[in-house]
Amino acid sequence: MNQRWQNRPEGSNWGDFGPDDQLGRVNLLTQEQVLKGVREVREGKVFCLSLPLDMPGGMVLNPRRKPPRLAATERDGVPYMNFSMQNLDPSSIDVLSDDQVTLSLQYSTQWDALAHVGAQFDVDGSGQASKVYYNGYRAGEDVLDAPDHEHDDNGCCGASQSFGARKLGIENFAVKGMQGRGVLVDFVRHYGHERTVIGYKELTEVMDADGVQVEQGDMLVLRTGFAETVLSMKGNPDADTLHNSGAVLDGADTRLLEWVTESGIAAICADNYAVEAYPARSQGDKKSLLPLHHHCLFKLGLPLAELWYLRDLAQWLSDNQRNRFLLTAPPLRLPRAVGSPVTPIATV
Incomplete structure (x- = not known):
């Protein structure tokens, strides 16, 4: 018996490493x-x-996954690649390169x-299958749906606490x-x-x-x-x-x-x-x-x-x-x- 599931899939090891195992x-x-x-x-x-x-x-392998895009970081619209620090301090001899990447993980x-990868499975014996993952972690609760809006300017998902695998x-x-x-x-x-x-x-x-x-x-x-x-x-x-x-x-x-x-x-x-x-x-x-x-x-x-x-x-x-x-x-x-x-x- 587990707080997330009463039935586990045949041949699974759910619960064998503990009720809250994530490994x-x-x-x-x-x-x-x-x-x-x-x-x-x-x-x-x-x-x-x-x-x-x-x-x-x-x-070709997967139309959802895009190749990485490498770009310079920017400050005030200025890319920092071979950037002379004399722009910030006339006495500086430093040259700075700094980059970032967008990629499918x-x-x-x-x-x-x-x-x-999860599955539709009846974990509570109700006769109704629900979306669940290993050890009974549930879609919508433990693995949250993607938001409908684009990422914000802080580098994380807008409303970041409402997206992704919490477990x-x-x-x-x-x-x-x-x-x-x-x-x-x-x-x-x-x-x-x-x-x-x-x-x-x-x-x-x-x-x-x-x-x-x-x-x-x-x-x-x-x-x-x-x-x-x-x-x-x-x-x-x-x-x-x-x-x-x-x-x-x-x-x-x-x-x-x-x-x-x-x-x-x-x-x-x-x-x-x-x-x-x-x-x-x-x-x-x-x-x-x-x-x-x-x-x-x-x-x-x-x-x-x-x-x-x-x-x-x-x-x-x-x-x-x-x-x-x-x-x-x-x-x-x-x-x-x-x-x-x-x-x-x-x-x-």
């Missing part, structure tokens, strides 16, 4: 799990796992917050730190760069072939080759080519979803867009278009990450017959946001 499976990133990651550091070599944040370029390399925001992951042991599964080595739908059978075959094992609290990192195709397009992505590129998980494979639950992994990080095939295979009358998102974000509180860059790390790990590393990937500590850019770092 879900991220709770499994314990101190011991960080130490497991640290023990994988033998060379001190670092890999950046982020795309440039202006990639993929354009709005999930345009490029990113984390999904648990407030990113389950991305800042919870930032405070946690998102550090621990990463485990790489390299689909490119087995399937190349073509589009391949990966179910439980294909995943476990690749893991067995490469000697990959995951334990509770590990962050599963999936190389599909999609981000490499994005980079090859140099900011001018072709929709048809991308649609037929890279491996994607089959979110409609119930055995795969069961494996995600049973494995105890704390997160899934992929170099593709959406991690799973979209739209998913038919699942009957009432369905989720993103069943892996539904299972992970909504039921388990297991975050997903997208559009990471993994080629260089994967090559080094393969050359050294390894698949584990220290992963450090905190998002921005931006209150109420439902996603965030991230610059993940792998240390080996």
Whole structure:
């Protein structure tokens, strides 16, 4: 019994980490799990796992998400880029550059917050479904609707207290730190760069072939080759080519979803867009278009990450017959946001 819900979705872990939990499976990133990651550091070599944040370029992947717009900050209409401070003090020798950016938080390399995907579900046994998120947090109460007006001049939403994720925001992951042991599964080595739908059978075959094992609290990192195709397009992505590129998980494979639950992994990080095939295979009358998102974000509180860059790390790990590393990937500590850019770092 919980103050927000009486019924929890079948197969969920709502309440298992406490009635007010906002971390879900991220709770499994314990101190011991960080130490497991640290023990994988033998060379001190670092890999950046982020795309440039202006990639993929354009709005082909998602017409809602705009590429970043970089601009100088201004004072009294004057842009502060190569600005001579003599304008303020004739004796000054200083030159100042100062900038700002407007970007969609999930345009490029990113984390999904648990407030990113919810579902219509009957949490109180009334027979009426309502919009809810992980652990029963409710739309309109805990995740507030967007206002009808534009942002104000103070840099936050006008009426900022009436918008965004009051619960389950991305800042919870930032405070946690998102550090621990990463485990790489390299689909490119087995399937190349073509589009391949990966179910439980294909995943476990690749893991067995490469000697990959995951334990509770590990962050599963999936190389599909999609981000490499994005980079090859140099900011001018072709929709048809991308649609037929890279491996994607089959979110409609119930055995795969069961494996995600049973494995105890704390997160899934992929170099593709959406991690799973979209739209998913038919699942009957009432369905989720993103069943892996539904299972992970909504039921388990297991975050997903997208559009990471993994080629260089994967090559080094393969050359050294390894698949584990220290992963450090905190998002921005931006209150109420439902996603965030991230610059993940792998240390080996």
